[in-house]
Amino acid sequence: xxxxxxxxxxxxxxxxxxxxxxxxxxFEFVFVSKEDLDIEKADLVAEYFxxxxxxxxxxxxxxxxxxxxxxxxxxxxxxxxxxxxNLASTCNEYDVVLLHIxxxxxxxxxxxxxxxxxxxxxxxxxxxxxxxxxxxxxxKITEKHFILRTSWLYSxxxxxxxxxxxxHAEAGKPLTITTEQTGTPTNANDLAKALLQIIAxxxxxxxxxxxxxxxxxxxxxxxxxxxxxTEKLKDANLAKTNHYRTFAAxxxxxxxxxTKAQNKLKLNYIDWRESLQSVIKKTVINL
Numbered sequence: 001x002x003x004x005x006x007x008x009x010x011x012x013x014x015x016x017x018x019x020x021x022x023x024x025x026x027f028e029f030v031f032v033s034k035e036d037l038d039i040e041k042a043d044l045v046a047e048y049f050x051x052x053x054x055x056x057x058x059x060x061x062x063x064x065x066x067x068x069x070x071x072x073x074x075x076x077x078x079x080x081x082x083x084x085x086n087l088a089s090t091c092n093e094y095d096v097v098l099l100h101i102x103x104x105x106x107x108x109x110x111x112x113x114x115x116x117x118x119x120x121x122x123x124x125x126x127x128x129x130x131x132x133x134x135x136x137x138x139x140k141i142t143e144k145h146f147i148l149r150t151s152w153l154y155s156x157x158x159x160x161x162x163x164x165x166x167x168h169a170e171a172g173k174p175l176t177i178t179t180e181q182t183g184t185p186t187n188a189n190d191l192a193k194a195l196l197q198i199i200a201x202x203x204x205x206x207x208x209x210x211x212x213x214x215x216x217x218x219x220x221x222x223x224x225x226x227x228x229x230t231e232k233l234k235d236a237n238l239a240k241t242n243h244y245r246t247f248a249a250x251x252x253x254x255x256x257x258x259t260k261a262q263n264k265l266k267l268n269y270i271d272w273r274e275s276l277q278s279v280i281k282k283t284v285i286n287l
Contacts, residue, residue, distance in 0.1 A: 001027075001028060002026070002028070002055045002199060003055050004027055004028065004029050004055065004058060005052070005056070005057040005058070006030065006031045006032070006057075006058045006060065007039055007057070008033070008059070008061035008062065009033045011061070012155045012160060013060040013188045014033075016155050016157065016192035017031075017060065017192040018031060019192070020192040023193075024196055027196075039086055040086070042086040045086045045087060045090045046090050046093070049090045049094045049096065054096045055097065056096060056097045056098075056199050057091055058195055059084065059099070059100045059101065060101055062131070063079040064127070065127075066248050066250070070125065070248045071247075076126055077133065079130075080130035080133070081133035081134045084137050085137040085141065088138045088141040088142045088145070089141055091145075097145070097146070098138060098142060098144065098146070099145070099146045099148070101150060102132075102134065102148065102149040103131045103149055103150065104150070104151035104255075104256055106123050106131055106135065107121060107128075109124070109250070109254050110251075111253055113255075114216075115254065115255065115256050116257050117208045117209060117260055124251060125250065126248065127248065128251075144206055145206055145207075146198055146203075147207070147208045148194070148195070148209050148210075148211045148261075149256060150186050151184050151185075151212045151255075152184060152185045152212075153186050153188050153191065154185060154186070154188065155187065156279055156282040156283040162226055162276075162279065165222075165223050165227065169235075169236045174239065175223060175237060175239065176239045176241050177219050177220040177223045177240060177241070178218065178219050178220060178240075179218045179219070179220045179241070179242050180218070180242050181218060181250055181253075182216055182217065182254070183216065183217075183251075183254045183255055184212040184255055185222050185272045186213045187272075187275040189279065190213060194261075194265075197265075197266075197267060198267075201266065203264075203265055205264045205265060209261040209264075209265065210257055210258050210260065211267060212269065212272075213272035214270060215271045216255045220240045222272075226276065
């Protein structure tokens with residue numbers, strides 16, 4: 001019997017894992033939010049693992065506010081690095097396999113071809129630096145780990161780009177979206193299924209992997225496709241800009257190469273446009 005701890009239960013990926021868990025009736029899942037278990041406190045993490053016989057831990061808990069991280073560096077590192085170190089140490093002590101979510105923002109975006117796992121990391125903002133530090137803690141502390149870097153995550157849950165675009169379009173607000181960044185929108189439901197597939201196949205191919213949907217676009221292209229698929233494009237006030245100012249620097253190009261995950265973990269992925277269709281069907285916008 002596999003017993004799986006899922007942190008960050010109330011986030012969009014945590015909620016997608018809860019949905020995907022229905023397909024694995026033989027697995028026992030324990031979903032925890034910060035109120036249930038504060039992973040920044042090493043003693044609480046160790047005690048929680050001691051009381052439970054976990055075989056796997058999926059860490060989806062993260063500080064993901066890229067802009068705010070620039071002025072909240074300590075908070076970003078506390079969640080994305082220190083808490084990850086606590087989980088890695090405890091997983092190592094209790095022989096638990098750790099599955100951890102990282103980001104395309106560990107790269108500087110200067111490449112013009114999809115990033116490989118072996119490419120040098122060089123984050124250009126606090127968020128990326130804090131996520132990279134979390135990766136490094138895991139790699140130093142525990143052998144039994146899967147680090148999945150993903151990109152531009154969205155779903156029918158929480159606050160994300162998809163929900164923002166639809167809310168603004170519904171309200172008739174102007175949308176000025178950047179063309180300066182190229183990446184791959186990734187459906188969190190697909191990532192959730194991939195994580196559970198890794199566990200189900202008892203893979204021992206530990207290490208760092210890239211997992212995203214297929215293809216690439218800009219944030220403007222993503223917005224345009226959202227509006228097309230929801231039949232709102234004709235009436236939307238959509239404009240592009242190539243000088244959208246942000247506090248945090250962002251990689252210009254952060255497309256991930258998924259070949260290693262395909263070959264070693266047998267993970268399939270679909271084009272981002274196709275995957276977007278399935279999320280739009282599930283999405284309810286509360287204006």
